[in-house]
Amino acid sequence: MIQQNYPKEQLLNFYRTMRLIREFELRAINERRSGLIPGFIHSCVGQEATAVGACAALRSDDIITSTHRGHGHLIAKGGEPRYMMAELAARSTGYCGGKGGSLHMTDFDLGILGANGIVAGGIPMATGAALAFQMRNEERVALAFFGDGAVNEGAFHEAANLAGLWKLPVIFFCENNLYGEGTPQNKQAPVADLSLRAEGYGFPGIVVDGNDVLAVYEASNTAVERARAGKGPTFVEGKTYRFRGHYEGDPMVYRTKAELEAWRSRDPLPAFRNRLLDNGFAATEIEAIEADIQASLDQAVEFAADSPPPEPETALEGVYADTHEGRVF
Numbered sequence: 439m440i441q442q443n444y445p446k447e448q449l450l451n452f453y454r455t456m457r458l459i460r461e462f463e464l465r466a467i468n469e470r471r472s473g474l475i476p477g478f479i480h481s482c483v484g485q486e487a488t489a490v491g492a493c494a495a496l497r498s499d500d501i502i503t504s505t506h507r508g509h510g511h512l513i514a515k516g517g518e519p520r521y522m523m524a525e526l527a528a529r530s531t532g533y534c535g536g537k538g539g540s541l542h543m544t545d546f547d548l549g550i551l552g553a554n555g556i557v558a559g560g561i562p563m564a565t566g567a568a569l570a571f572q573m574r575n576e577e578r579v580a581l582a583f584f585g586d587g588a589v590n591e592g593a594f595h596e597a598a599n600l601a602g603l604w605k606l607p608v609i610f611f612c613e614n615n616l617y618g619e620g621t622p623q624n625k626q627a628p629v630a631d632l633s634l635r636a637e638g639y640g641f642p643g644i645v646v647d648g649n650d651v652l653a654v655y656e657a658s659n660t661a662v663e664r665a666r667a668g669k670g671p672t673f674v675e676g677k678t679y680r681f682r683g684h685y686e687g688d689p690m691v692y693r694t695k696a697e698l699e700a701w702r703s704r705d706p707l708p709a710f711r712n713r714l715l716d717n718g719f720a721a722t723e724i725e726a727i728e729a730d731i732q733a734s735l736d737q738a739v740e741f742a743a744d745s746p747p748p749e750p751e752t753a754l755e756g757v758y759a760d761t762h763e764g765r766v767f
């Protein structure tokens with residue numbers, strides 16, 4: 439019985455948040471088709487368990503940095519779907535006042551230092567935040583989400599080296615979905631487990647089934663405890679898969695149907711739902727959660743559609759930080 443290790447409400451919350459991320463993504467894709475949402479969407483459909491398992495190991499005052507595939511990370515850290523939907527729809531009520539879109543959503547109050555269009559761009563930011571926590575003697579940790587492709591960027595290696603040397607309270611969380619755009623992992627790196635990279639920088643690397651939310655949560659907890667105890671970073675590698683294209687509209691010629699189907703049979707959502715049912719959770723309880731999510735997304739879409747676009751006069755607002763305001767996180 440999984441209830442022996444986890445409170446019932448926590449298990450339901452894992453499911454609720456994963457389902458919310460999945461449905462948010464599907465709704466955003468639909469609203470892009472309907473014309474409400476302009477621009478690119480990189481969906482994280484299939485990768486919900488890494489976002490939820492990792493963020494569940496964090497406290498609300500810990501921080502994350504995210505990527506171009508960041509909607510799941512933001513929701514898992516407490517981001518509000520209606521402000522996210524409004525941002526995607528370029529409305530003034532969105533997280534960036536409608537001027538940033540998917541790649542820039544940020545909420546300092548929730549410890550979200552931002553999605554990021556620059557591959558590996560969030561890694562030095564999280565490392566810098568971890569240095570700030572260490573210098574201020576705060577028992578907070580920073581977690582950087584990034585993909586397998588980002589591990590080949592210099593920014594990762596520079597940040598990992600410094601974090602290992604100074605034992606910074608940072609978790610390097612790699613969502614290894616086996617592709618950087620259309621390039622398979624075995625054509626971008628000579629090692630199968632990217633977590634091996636950690637050894638060269640003097641800290642541990644953990645490989646985990648990124649489609650199993652409980653496994654991700656446990657690995658992330660180990661990493662967070664180590665960071666909070668002042669012992670330094672950990673590289674956590676969640677092996678996972680994105681079910682949709684790199685971006686909406688990607689023709690996906692670089693992978694086979696058989697590969698996609700094999701991963702679909704390991705979809706984290708039905709897997710965890712069935713696990714709850716097998717462990718005695720009532721189907722009605724789960725269905726009620728699913729109905730609530732649909733209702734909240736109806737409201738999020740309505741909120742976005744009813745909100746005005748940003749006024750031209752606000753174009754330069756939010757471009758530069760006001761350093762006189764002092765700390766931002």
Ligand SMILES: Cc1ncc(C[n+]2csc(CCOP(=O)(O)OP(=O)(O)O)c2C)c(N)n1
Pocket residue numbers: 506507555556557558584585586587588589615617618619684
């Ligand atoms: C510095 C930089 N180089 C290249 C790109 C173009 N680009 C956007 S996403 C992407 C692939 C990233 O792959 P990965 O890190 O595995 O993340 P995933 O898309 O699989 O989540 C690339 C090359 C970019 N945005 N930034």
Ligand SMILES: [Mg+2]
Pocket residue numbers: 585586587613614615616617618619
């Ligand atoms: Mg990838």
